Amino acid sequence: MKFLSRIFCTLSATLMLVTPAIAFDTAATSAMIVDQTTGTVLLAKDADRPIPPASMSKLMTLNMLFEALRDGRVTMETKFLVSDRAQQIGGSTMFLRSGERVSVENLIQGIIVQSGNDACVTVAENLAGTEEAFAQQMTDRAGELGMNASSFGNATGWPHPLQRMSARDLVFMANRLITDFPQFYPYFSQQSFEWDGVKQDNRNPLLNLGIGADGLKTGHTSEAGYGLVGSAKQGKRRVIFMITGLQSAAERASEAEKLTNWAFRQFVSKELFKQGATISTAEVWLGAEKHVPLTTEHDIASLIPLGVQSDIQLSISYQGPIEAPIAKGDQIATLKVNVAKMNPVEFPLVAASDVEKGGVLTRMIAAAHLLSKDLIGNKLGAAN
Template identity: 50%
Template sequence: MTVIAQSLRNGTTFPRRRRDIRGVTARMSAGIALLASVLASGTALAAAPHFESAAKQAILLDDTTGAVLYAKNADERMAPSSMSKLMTAYILFERIKEGRVSMDDAFPVSERAWRMGGSKMFVEVNTRVKVQDLIQGIIVQSGNDACVVVAEGLAGSEEAFARLMNEKARELGMTGSHFMNASGWPDPEHYMTARDLSTLARRIIDDFPEFYKFYSETEYTYNGIKQGNRNPLLYKDIGVDGMKTGHTEAGGYGLTASMKQGDRRLIMVVNGLGNVNERSNEGERLLSWGMREFENRKLFSAGEVVESAEVWLGDQGTVPLVPARDLVVTLPVADRDNLAAKVVYEGPIQAPIAQGQEIAKLVVDVPGVEPLSVPLVAGQNVAEAGPVGRILAAISHFVSGAAGNAESQTQQ
């Protein structure tokens, strides 16, 4: 294994080609950086600034990198209440994007939907409601009745729709969730985790930007009844532009919210709070802390050469190592000038090598958490050497090997 130790200080790029074939490890001396392509695993920051939340369950993450800035009981099962409606909306958005449903389609209102209790859109039995109205009824008015109309319209029954919700949860990697209904109506077998909710919120924002705008609407009128959005942070000038509140006796008061300031977007979930004021204050406090205490830094652009790897029996001796996408890290502001990393690959790498082929990793080794790594790919094609080149390479390998053995014997 070849290890190329590197460091980042004061915003400079990696110095070149400091090799240590014995495997020298470059460590961060303070703080932590999280790499974009591996942060979906949700590893929490080991050296994060201290924060205490009154929520029973909470998580805060960066949308660009997936870095988890704060987590408290994030994998604990909880009653998600109306925050479950994020999954109902996700499935509906997906059907629209696939062309299977249009915004002008209208779904029938059954007696079951009409009789739903709790927060309501106030649909009328034996009428039909357009999909766009139902979207706003679910998102802005938090209508349990609207959720049932959508569930029955897409799957025939709410029970069948709940099965679709569970299938989609597995597909999205939401391993701590199980749905029994479309609205979050209390049921002991209906649960989610804060981490799963943050995953779902992130996917809505990233997968359906054309529909995310509905989450920022502060009011909507249907059937002559105007209702305000229950998300308290929409009414504060702090950059919050969605997503969904929830409340049941079992779950307490909860909020999934997203804040955007400049190029950064944070996603937050809190649950188990005691009242609406605590939900509002705690949500604002956690989001503002995340924006203030952390920042994103781009280390490399997609295709930018990070290092070069040695090639065996190729028509050239090295191949450039590049990230397939922009490499962005989230780190505490206090540690912005103190980063270190290493490039690791099994080498020399035998030709032929295809451009885009994953052949190395950029690794950040952080005390207290598992090492974090991002793939590096070949920046260009490398063909096999011709007969003469292969012979010369074999001779060079034999000579260098013999010299190494002689040096070893002399040292003994």
């Protein structure tokens, strides 16, 4: 399942993205919205062009910090030293003071809720020594993750010739933070955070609207315009989106709300198969069994536009017969789901059981079968 050039299976930590078939007219200059539950791209507008991400690139800074936490290099209680440079950085700030030591947990809240550039520089300097070295590490890590339209010149999103991300990369990163670091994701829906006597509200305009919004990050510079990487969950469905290039904070809020409502109200999720259900069988060559059952490692659901719920076609493809031995869990086939007004979506199918290689008798029968086919073919060729 292809989330652009990278694999991103929604049902675990990955998301399969395909070209959208139904359009939404957005004022954003660059945008993407994905139904995470099924992996369907609902909208993609200039989604692969590297653009200035402004503070939305702080999601990559947070990813680097979350990876350090996951790997045990730091803990939430680890205290980072604030430098003169961090205190003096411009733009949005957490109001850190040079020489003080601040816990990683407080810096996370300062970045997410207050969009603190000083907090980002502090994280960068304490993890990598300098912000420049940290920016290079961000760029390298983006490449490793398949975010090929991303590069970084700083940890803050401050205008810089190297500071570029695409809408697709930002949605990918949002999905990664949600799925790979669920223990930290609740910070994105935190309404406010107070540091050094200064209380600031979360800049995300969707959090209080009752539409299930729970993240992630706004961004604004004169170069980039107003942008937002957002996510919302209603029932079992979650959507993730990115918009940018809006002319004002009010237009950003309005566009984000309209896009979220459209994604939830114009599509429904239809469950097709439960995890572990036998969907079909594949023919086996030289095996102890002639067929192997095909199943899915996850529940399979498809996103359906309103009004076409009954128009669903399924097809299974594999290169076979599949030679034994086959191990349970081997991916050996693909399920394609075709829904009217939508582009096809593919799901991997795996072997539901082991199939051992057949014995001598099995191989003799197979050899005889091949020999008989060759003889028949030769006779037909001679007759022609």
